Amino acid sequence: xxxxxxxxxxxxxxxxxxxxxxxxxxxxxxxxxxxxxxxxxxxxxxxxxxxxxxxxxxxxxxxxxxxxxxxxxxxxxxxxxxxxxxxxxxxxxxxxxxxxxxxxxxxxxxxxxx
Amino acid sequence: xxxxxxxxxxxxxxxxxxxxxxxxxxxxxxxxxxxxxxxxxxxxxxxxxxxxxxxxxxxxxxxxxxxxxxxxxxxxxxxxxxxxxxxxxxxxxxxxxxxxxxxxxxxxxxxxxx
Numbered sequence: 001x002x003x004x005x006x007x008x009x010x011x012x013x014x015x016x017x018x019x020x021x022x023x024x025x026x027x028x029x030x031x032x033x034x035x036x037x038x039x040x041x042x043x044x045x046x047x048x049x050x051x052x053x054x055x056x057x058x059x060x061x062x063x064x065x066x067x068x069x070x071x072x073x074x075x076x077x078x079x080x081x082x083x084x085x086x087x088x089x090x091x092x093x094x095x096x097x098x099x100x101x102x103x104x105x106x107x108x109x110x111x112x113x114x
Numbered sequence: 115x116x117x118x119x120x121x122x123x124x125x126x127x128x129x130x131x132x133x134x135x136x137x138x139x140x141x142x143x144x145x146x147x148x149x150x151x152x153x154x155x156x157x158x159x160x161x162x163x164x165x166x167x168x169x170x171x172x173x174x175x176x177x178x179x180x181x182x183x184x185x186x187x188x189x190x191x192x193x194x195x196x197x198x199x200x201x202x203x204x205x206x207x208x209x210x211x212x213x214x215x216x217x218x219x220x221x222x223x224x225x226x227x228x
Contacts, residue, residue: 035218042118043158043203045220058215090157098190105157105217 002027006091006106013081013113019099021076022064023108029104031094032074033058034066036087037108051073081113117141119208120219127226131189135222137204140185144206147188148216149178152201159201162189194226 004025011021013019025032033048049068063089065077074093078085085106091106119138126131137147143168150158164171164178164187171178177190191198204219 028211040123042120042220043117043205045215047138048215092157102160103157103158107155107157 002104004091004093004104004106006109007108009109011109011111012084013111015082015113016080019078019081019111021089021091021111023076023079023106024072025091025093025104027093027095027104028069028071029093029095031096033092033094034064034074034076034102035090035092035095036060037090038087044075046089048085068077070105080113083113085111086113087111115140116220117144118204118217118219120202120204120222122222123220124223124225126225126227127194128195129185130193133164133189133194133198133224134226135189135191135204137187137189137219138185139187139206141206141208141217142185143208143219146207147178147180147187148205148207149176150203150205150218152203152221158203191224193226196226196228199224199226 007022013091028050034046035043037043044060046064048065049055092103094103117140142150147164149161149163152158162173162176162178164180173197200220201223203221205216207216
């Protein structure tokens, strides 16, 4: 089944403790992206990757890092999480960045930073 | 600055009636628009799209209308069904342009009452 898999689904952590949210897709998509969803703000892009070893900032990149060492994986790294990073996170992938390519989203990771 | 706006956070409709979800945008460079549907505990899924060269696109019970002069689009669901209850996100892109990425609205929660 074609899908984007995120782990974990739920995570509660403490301020300053480094964490990684994994994202993997099995569709051979070149384009991958991370979004966060917050009440009243919709989905905002954090980082994206056009292909292996090619990443760039989205609209809200502060406090996050990403890497793209393999085509299928695009982990999101929070080096020193803070409470304002409490949010619902989605990974998405597509054949291309252009909007006419359908974005496939993962099921989400709900992160709470206390 | 919110470039894509969904001014109604929620909408309640009776089963069998029409649901109309609205979306406004500010960037005149946007030329491709999409609607995504999101159930709780799941990622957004693509519903329907429209290019700026059209003013209407239909897919079964779902129709999207685009009014470029007003920078407004709407999603009509007829007839509405309880299974349509979800959060609907409008998204826009300047395909092939400077950013060539999807920018999402804040979402509208649709509740279809049996």
